[in-house]
Amino acid sequence: MRQELNLSGGTAVLTRANPLSKFAAVFLVTLVLALSIDWVSASVALACELLLFPLAGLTLTLLWQRGWPLILAAAVGGWSTSILAADSGRTLIDVGIWTMSEGSLETGAGFLLRGLAIALPAVLLMSCTDPTDLADALAQKARLPHRFVLGTLAAMRLVGLMAEEWQTIGMARRARGVGSRGSVGQRIKATLGQSFGLLVQAIRRASRLAVTMEARGFGGGERTWARESTFSALDVWVVAGGALISGLAVTAAVSAGTWNMVWLGQ
């Protein structure tokens, strides 16, 4: 279960960039793509992102294995958009509340591609960003309060453990006669009980972890950092890369005439 949650890219180039610059680049791309629902800007960005995957140590096989829920979600988003978006052009389907027209289908397809083009850079970002490095950057460079940043980082380390504990509690409850198989109602009830069990363990563990941290002098004002968070020339390239992808996507869409600001109506 731990591995499923871990998308580590190992020693790829992008792992060496500062997490803040990677975040900046991803935010830029996300914002620009969010501004328009059109298949051109989304496709251009998507193509660029796929080209970047090797730099983050990801392969297409790996992406397919881990990323299919994202693709499914994007497809569902595309579907709901195409039946609910304002209709224009020839009507393709009209069954009661469902209507799908050429216009809404195009919006839906653009939406699907846009969803993927927004989701992928985040996958890319997280696969080449170590949580510890991110915390160091947030506390040292972004100057967020270190108690909150490091407290959260320490808690995040327990995520794999919690995931394993979730599975264990499920089995332990089956051994008490609580079935997790059955009707939807039974399963919801079983999940709620299991969640409560996990919460108790989470709070117990977190309380003990807090004692451990305080006993190591954590929580005071001054502290030094064993690992220095730094910016390098690579970070300039990362931000420039984000700007380039955004710029290409907008230019392509505007020149193809598909650029379509979300607030200006379809």
Add this chain to the structure above:
Amino acid sequence: MSTAAIKKTTSRSWRVVDIVVAALIAIAGGIIFWAWSQGAAAVSAPMNAVYPPLTGLLAGGWMIPAVLGMLIIRKPGAALFCETIAATGELFMGSQYGASVLFSGFVQGLGAEIIFAIFVYRKFNLPVSLLAGAGAGLFCGLNDSFAPWGWNIAYSGGDKLAYIVFTAISGAVIAGALSWIATRGLARTGVLASFASRKAASEPAFS
């Protein structure tokens, strides 16, 4: 023998244990919902096929950390902090919403936080929990419908309204009521001994 009550830290400031417990609640909430959503496809798929805004009724699950975190920690900022951390956790696990999930988390947390702030962080009973859940749900619905990265941005007006009503209801019931019940249960187990919420189980539901 000299007896001195231990000087209490100003009850509004965050201790280390508050931070770590809040963060882990948020993360555990993420795991629960992740596990839940694997099984919930059976419910959400037909909803999506019939009338997509209905999926707003499931949205409350995402907002549990905001309300639950505040009900346990009882410090200003807890709802905002927990929901943002939960969103960060989701981002690490691979989110279909990409980096925009961070903003969604922040906005949902804000919706709950505002309600608790209106009651000056003194009331943590059932009505306030329901309101906070509804507040988070409302903000979630607004974000999804009107922010450019929102998944329902292309819906037409009536569908957006329906979705927002559904998320607010879902927030109140799933995030509000369930968190309130869970906090009382947790207080009975003794794990909240170091928090002001340790007495949650004996507090009246409505005053």
Add this chain to the structure above:
Amino acid sequence: MPAPSQHGSPAVRPAAVSAHGWGWRHAGRTRPAVHALDLDIRPGERVLLLGPSGAGKSTLLHALAGVLGDADDDGEAAESDESGSLLVDGAPPRSRRGRAGLMQQDPETQVVLSRVGDDVAFGAENLAVPRDDIWTRVHEALADVGLSHLSLDHPTSALSGGQKQRLALAGILAMRPGLILLDEPTANLDPAGVLEVRDAVARCLDKTGATLVVVEHRVGVWKDLVDRIVVLQPGSASDPAVLLDGPPDTVLEGAREMLKTAGVWVPGYVPATRHRTAASPADGDLLLAADNLAVSRERPRRSRFRKIPPVPVQEGIAAQVISGQALAITGPNGAGKSTFALTLGGLLAPVAGTVGAEPRLGQGAGPDPYRWKAEQLIERIGTVFQEPEHQFVTGRVLDELQFGPRHLGHGAERVDELLERLRLTGLVGANPYTLSGGEKRRLSVATVLAASPRVLILDEPTFGQDANTWAELASFLTELLDTGTAVVSVTHDAEFTAALGGAELRLSAPERVAP
């Protein structure tokens, strides 16, 4: 006196502890955890703290570490209360950040960060040690605890329990504390891990000369390392908090009986347990068998159109579970003992091979326990998990016991008997989570037995238990065996295995070496 430092590192100045009439009541409690404690510990002394649960040993260690108090309050009577004085080097512990280092029981929460080097550096960073000095200290501390073979970015999640505790010790050493506080540091470890940690502590103390205060039920582990034993008792107005105080041999001689009564594992003491009476193991009936079984906690991965089975932690297991007979599953950590037990108990699907229930056990539910419904499972095979809290499903001890029988539509005829037999009668109204460790263990066994399974599987039932609970449990299980129940236990505890008798299945360590 301990030897001064080697390696040319500056020796730390050992800390002195003095408590005068010190007492502490936790927020929300009516009784104090510690009452009127008088205790002086000289610099460099090594003290073992003993006493029954409820004597306030952990509270004292937390106070010395400066992490006690600070409960959140709303101004009502629930606030925590301190009385008297407790000083480290003449000052309140809270003001002496970094003078004391504390290690607790649960290895998972003794690690703070996810890379070995960062974790050791954490304490030194908090004390604002300059960066270059931190890494010098990290290397030195890792060498001192015997972990210098690990790279600094080795993931802490890949360490064993014993390694995690040694890592925690390294993190403490990197702060250069004058006082080392260990709160049951080896209670969650297997025998090899216990020795690993004990020896690392011994080496570090010899090197630094720091003062040591350790709390531990298993006296034998620490006896030769300490030069003083202090026995605490639950404080009250009439009794002093310190019951006995002196050199190890003197205290253990003088108070042996008293300590045994309190459930302390004094050296050379194996509590008496009931012997089996119906000792004719040959005529039991086969109930459950594992054949060429491969096990894993991972589920099969679904990749496109086929299922990829997980890599098993153990394969080719053959075992027979026979009524009225005990089976002990032993072997080193990582050999898949618990995973095997879970598979045998119908909680995990086999990766390969079979777990087959005989018709006399299956009774119409079929031969595969994993396919049984939960209600069918619990009246056939009961599994007691290592952590009792994982199995609590209600908010009251009585409901907890009646849960199984009610689900099965039985009367709760066994419940009263179990309450009585496992000394839970006085606790029926309590919330299960609020019980003590021993009570939780007894409750978890009782709840599983309330469904009257013919096979009982226990995962490390004696871990962290005091001698009294241990003896009770072992005796109770021999009775159960005599009535024809099959008892399977996963255990590192050779004495427990001996007390139950029966067969042993030893699983060997996996061939793959962890990276």
